[in-house]
Amino acid sequence: MSDTILSVKNLDVTFKNGHDQVRAVRDVSFDINAGESFALVGESGSGKTTIGRTIIRINPATAGSVFFEDKKISGVISKELDTYVIRNIQMIFQDPMASLNERATIDYIVSEGLYNFNLFKNEQERRDKVFRALTDVGLLEEHAERYPHEFSGGQRQRICIARVLAMEPKFIIADEPISALDVSIRAQVLNLLLDLKRERGLSYLFIAHDLTVVRYFADRIAVIHQGELKELADTEELFARPLHPYTRSLLSAVPIPDPDVEKVKKLLVYDPSMHDYSADKPAWREVFPGHFVRANVKEADAYAKMYA
Amino acid sequence: MAEEKKPILTVKDLVVKFRVRNRELTAIRSVSLTLYEGETLAIVGESGSGKSVLTKTFTGMLENNGSIPSGSIIFEDKELTGIKTDKEWETIRGSKIATVFQDPMTSLNPLKKIGIQITEVLEKHQKMPFAQAKPVAIELMTRVGIKDAERRFNDYPFQYSGGMRQRIVIAIALACKPKILICDEPTTALDVTIQAQILDLIRALQKEDGFTTIYITHDLGVVANVADRVAVMYAGQILEYGTVREIFYDPRHPYTWALISSLPMLAKKGEPLYAIPGTPPTLFNKIVGDAFAPRNRYALNIDFEEEPPFYEISPTHYAKTWLLDEKAPTADPPEAIKTMWKKSNIHVDAMEATK
Numbered sequence: 001m002s003d004t005i006l007s008v009k010n011l012d013v014t015f016k017n018g019h020d021q022v023r024a025v026r027d028v029s030f031d032i033n034a035g036e037s038f039a040l041v042g043e044s045g046s047g048k049t050t051i052g053r054t055i056i057r058i059n060p061a062t063a064g065s066v067f068f069e070d071k072k073i074s075g076v077i078s079k080e081l082d083t084y085v086i087r088n089i090q091m092i093f094q095d096p097m098a099s100l101n102e103r104a105t106i107d108y109i110v111s112e113g114l115y116n117f118n119l120f121k122n123e124q125e126r127r128d129k130v131f132r133a134l135t136d137v138g139l140l141e142e143h144a145e146r147y148p149h150e151f152s153g154g155q156r157q158r159i160c161i162a163r164v165l166a167m168e169p170k171f172i173i174a175d176e177p178i179s180a181l182d183v184s185i186r187a188q189v190l191n192l193l194l195d196l197k198r199e200r201g202l203s204y205l206f207i208a209h210d211l212t213v214v215r216y217f218a219d220r221i222a223v224i225h226q227g228e229l230k231e232l233a234d235t236e237e238l239f240a241r242p243l244h245p246y247t248r249s250l251l252s253a254v255p256i257p258d259p260d261v262e263k264v265k266k267l268l269v270y271d272p273s274m275h276d277y278s279a280d281k282p283a284w285r286e287v288f289p290g291h292f293v294r295a296n297v298k299e300a301d302a303y304a305k306m307y308a
Numbered sequence: 309m310a311e312e313k314k315p316i317l318t319v320k321d322l323v324v325k326f327r328v329r330n331r332e333l334t335a336i337r338s339v340s341l342t343l344y345e346g347e348t349l350a351i352v353g354e355s356g357s358g359k360s361v362l363t364k365t366f367t368g369m370l371e372n373n374g375s376i377p378s379g380s381i382i383f384e385d386k387e388l389t390g391i392k393t394d395k396e397w398e399t400i401r402g403s404k405i406a407t408v409f410q411d412p413m414t415s416l417n418p419l420k421k422i423g424i425q426i427t428e429v430l431e432k433h434q435k436m437p438f439a440q441a442k443p444v445a446i447e448l449m450t451r452v453g454i455k456d457a458e459r460r461f462n463d464y465p466f467q468y469s470g471g472m473r474q475r476i477v478i479a480i481a482l483a484c485k486p487k488i489l490i491c492d493e494p495t496t497a498l499d500v501t502i503q504a505q506i507l508d509l510i511r512a513l514q515k516e517d518g519f520t521t522i523y524i525t526h527d528l529g530v531v532a533n534v535a536d537r538v539a540v541m542y543a544g545q546i547l548e549y550g551t552v553r554e555i556f557y558d559p560r561h562p563y564t565w566a567l568i569s570s571l572p573m574l575a576k577k578g579e580p581l582y583a584i585p586g587t588p589p590t591l592f593n594k595i596v597g598d599a600f601a602p603r604n605r606y607a608l609n610i611d612f613e614e615e616p617p618f619y620e621i622s623p624t625h626y627a628k629t630w631l632l633d634e635k636a637p638t639a640d641p642p643e644a645i646k647t648m649w650k651k652s653n654i655h656v657d658a659m660e661a662t663k
Contacts, residue, residue, distance in 0.1 A: 043499035044470070152587055153355070182354040183526050187570040187583035194580070209499055212529075212573040216581065235577075253504040255529025257571055259552045262532040267504050 005034040005171055005203050006055065006089075010064035011074075013050050013227075024050045026227040027064070029284075032171075037197060037204040039218035039235075041211055041250070047227040048207045052173045055205070056089050057082070068171070087117060090164040094176040096156035100148040106159055107144040110134065113167045133162040137192060154185030161192065175207045190217060211254050215239060223247045226272075229284070233291040243293045243303040246270045275299070316487060316520050317343040317366065322379030322389075324361055324370065324544075333591045335361045337544040337599075338379070343488070343520060350523040350531040350552070352567070353541035356588055359524045362541070363490045365389075367405050368397035384487075403433045406481035410493040412473035416465045422476055423449070423461030429483045448479040453509060471502035475509065482513060489514075492524045507533055528571060532556060537624070540564050543589055543599035550625030559645060560619075560627040562606045569644040582642065598629065606631060606639045 013025040025047045032038040040048045053059045055066055057073065066074040073085050093099040100109055110130045113119070120126035131141045137158040148156060157177060164172060174193065178186040194217065196202055208214050214221055215235055222232040223246065231244040242248050249270035256262050275282070280296035287293050287303045295303060324336035335358050343349055353359040364370050365381060368391055381388040383400070391397055409415045417425060426445035430436045436444070442461070449457035452475040465473055474494065481489060491510065495503035511534065514521055523534055531538055532552065539549040540563065548561040559565055568574070569582040586603045589595055598604070601611035610616075610630050619632035631639050 043501060154587070183528070183567060184354055184570055184584040185587075187572070187581040190572065191580050191583055211500075212571075216572040216575050216577060249501060253500040255500075255503070255507075255527060255533050257528035257532050257556065257568065257573070259532040259535075259556050262529070265533075267508065269501075269505075 003034045004031045004067075005036075005069060006032040006205070007067040007070075008051070008055070008064070009067070011051065011054065011061055011066065012063035013047070013054055013059055014062040024227050025054070028224070028227070028229055029064075030222055030229070030232065032203055032205060034170075034203055035197070035201045036219045037206055037217055039206040039208060039214040039221045040224055041208055041214055041221055042224035043209055045226075046224045048224050049175055051224075052091065052175050052205060052207050055173060056091055057085065083117060087113075087119075087167055088170045089173065090167055090169040090171075091173040091175060092157075092160050092164055092177045095180045096153055096160050097180070099160055100156060102148050104147075105144065106134070106139075106146055106148070109148070109159060110144070110163045110166050113163065117167075119167070129166055130162075133166040136165055136196070137162045138188075152185075153181050154188060157181060157185075157189050158192070161189075161196075165196070169202070171203045171205070173205045173207070176209070177206075178213065179208075179210070186213075193217070211250055223250065225270075229292075229294060231291075231293045233288075237288070237291050241288065241291070241307045243287060243291070243306065244295070245274065313344040313347075315342045316345045316383070318380075318382045319343075319362075320380045320382075322362070322365065322381065323377050324358070324365060325375055325377055326371070327373045327375075328592075331592050334594075335374070335544055335591060336365075337591075337595070339541075339544070339546055341539060341546065341549075343522065345520055346518055347536045348514070348521040348523065348534050350525060350535035350538045351541055352525060352528065352531055352538060354526060354588060356543075356591075357541040358544040359541050360492055363407070363492065363522060363524060366488070366490065367401040367407060368394075369401070369407075398433075402429065402486075403484040404486055405488045405490065406484070406486040407490040407492060408474075408477050408481050408494045411497050412470060412477045413465070413497075415477050416473060418465050420464075421461070422463050422465060422468065425476070426480055426483055429480055433484045445479075445483070448483060449476070451513070452476070452479045452482075453505075454479075469502075470498055471506065474498060474502075474506055478506075478510065478513070482517065482519075485517065486519055488520045488522065490522045490524070493526070494523075495530065496525075496527070503530075510534070528556075528568065540567070543595065544591055545599065545628070547600070547629070548625075548627040550621070550627075554622065554625040558621075558625070559641075560621055560625075560632060561600075561629045562604045562631065562639070563600045564627075565641050565645050566603075569642045571644075574644045582644065608636060 009029050011025055011028045015022045015024055028051060040051060042048045050059055054061050061074040065072050068085060071081060107130055110133055111126055114126055114129060120129060130144055134143060139158055178189050181189060206218055218235050221235050221238050223230045225246045231247045242251055249268040252268040277296060280298055282294050282296045284292055285295055285300045287300055293303060319339060319341040322336055322339045326333045326335055339362060351359045365376060376389045423445050426448060427438055427441040430441040430444055431438060446457045446461055454460055454472060454475060495506050525531060535552045538552050538555040539546045542563050548564050559568060566584045570584060572581060575581045584603055589599055597613050598611040598616055601607040608630050616628050616630045618626045618628045620626055630636055
């Protein structure tokens with residue numbers, strides 16, 4: 001077993017707006033191992049981004065806790081630990097068009113974190129770090145003096161990744177990092193993220209709504225629906241034996257680039273009212289080794305027999 | 309599709325230019341295209357390939373700095389490039405050719421009631437009085453799958469989910485019973501489960517009303533789902549067109565190969581994903597030869613010098629690449645193309661899962 005780098009335990013996030021309350025994340029727990037890419041998949045409003053934002057302390061946890069390298073990083077923490085978290089957990093956002101300061105040079109954008117934490121001894125070292133980060137993502141030194149509008153979408157996402165790399169983090173949260181990119185550019189960015197994982201042992205939390213990308217990228221996948229984890233398994237296991245009806249509906253909805261398959265495909269629609277949880281209450285159950293699903297006793301029995 | 313295919317829209321040698329900061333950009337570099345009645349044509353391409361610009365010329369929606377220096381667009385015996393005034397365009401745009409855009413939040417007016425946004429169209433284009441338009445609007449809302457339409461007529465867009473908003477945009481587009489429906493990335497902003505429902509909805513409505521559909525998309529999965537025919541665009545030109553089966557199972561242009569090969573779902577885990585190197589060319593400069601040549605690992609010397617013509621592969625399948633010339637060496641397509649048939653990847657599992 002590899003070491004756990006990040007651990008989310010019984011996390012609850014509730015948003016309040018006057019008298020309205022939305023429980024965006026409900027009792028979510030999972031562990032991410034060092035060097036692993038872990039994917040959180042769900043539709044918009046499922047709470048997947050909220051979990052990412054809670055980990056990097058943008059949203060506070062209402063209940064439960066987050067541990068990074070066995071240190072509790074949710075709630076009130078010391079200034080030193082806060083700095084440590086910011087340095088070591090970095091986030092890549094979905095839209096590279098919206099996440100770069102249009103009026104700053106690439107040089108400044110990439111070194112902003114270095115400035116904030118005084119991570120360089122002199123100007124030379126800062127410039128070296130910027131150039132190394134740019135080279136790592138396949139950009140050129142001369143790009144440092146330019147402005148974001150001079151770059152294409154794929155290049156801008158590389159700049160976002162360079163900005164993250166300059167901080168030399170251990171853990172990266174990638175929130176739909178390729179959704180806004182063109183098909184031919186997606187492959188470049190995915191390859192880059194995977195290379196970085198191999199070369200530096202980075203761990204990822206990859207947030208996505210697209211199961212096909214996740215299948216290629218992730219070691220393990222957790223499926224989330226309305227703030228609750230529904231299923232968690234190794235990637236291949238999840239695709240070979242999807243158990244929860246929501247996971248199955250997601251799989252059926254993915255458009256497949258194959259007209260013969262696509263034109264006869266039947267769409268499964270998930271209706272949460274199908275579960276009868278009046279007496280037999282659901283819980284997080286391990287149906288196959290390492291393959292968890294939220295189900296009651298009756299459902300879990302049925303799931304275990306589904307692929308017999 | 310009927311045996312006798314009747315063209316409904318014919319584009320010939322169309323060129324579109326934009327004036328940007330005193331420089332000239334050629335967004336469409338001589339495109340010819342025939343759209344047949346009742347069919348679904350998908351135009352595939354990356355951003356900047358010109359797919360949206362092309363369809364904007366069908367409804368006179370080019371930005372003010374855009375112009376059509378040459379070429380023609382014939383719709384119902386009418387030359388659309390000759391239309392000068394907005395007044396004249398209004399007899400076509402919205403009533404005969406309607407468009408559904410990507411983001412339902414920006415195509416609806418957030419300050420107006422949903423129902424009013426539909427009746428408005430009927431009042432304007434069909435000169436219906438409101439009392440007559442209201443029941444028509446409610447019926448349209450029901451047709452696009454809004455439950456309890458009568459009550460929801462008075463709701464505002466923020467009270468609708470993204471999927472429901474896109475259903476309303478479709479209802480507005482269909483209000484005047486258009487001949488052609490242009491869907492510009494209609495599901496990109498939506499979740500996969502909702503996307504699948506919207507695609508099903510458009511297909512069902514097309515069956516009932518018999519309109520012709522043009523899809524603009526970069527998602528080959530969506531193309532496989534909806535299209536009868538596919539046109540692949542790159543740098544302002546169509547590089548290959550054919551029936552959906554020809555494009556997916558027998559693609560001939562290296563750009564089509566590259567697009568299909570770079571799909572993550574066809575890749576094996578642990579192996580690097582096929583990535584198209586470089587970026588598309590800037591359309592400010594004159595392009596010599598095949599625009600894709602600098603990124604094309606199959607490029608021949610002639611690709612850098614002379615623009616290839618279209619070669620016929622079948623009466624419905626054409627590709628614009630020198631590789632199809634009889635003098636060209638045989639090119640071995642990438643593995644992903646060869647394994648397209650084997651369906652060894654997600655397809656089988658997904659099908660199994662949904663049995």
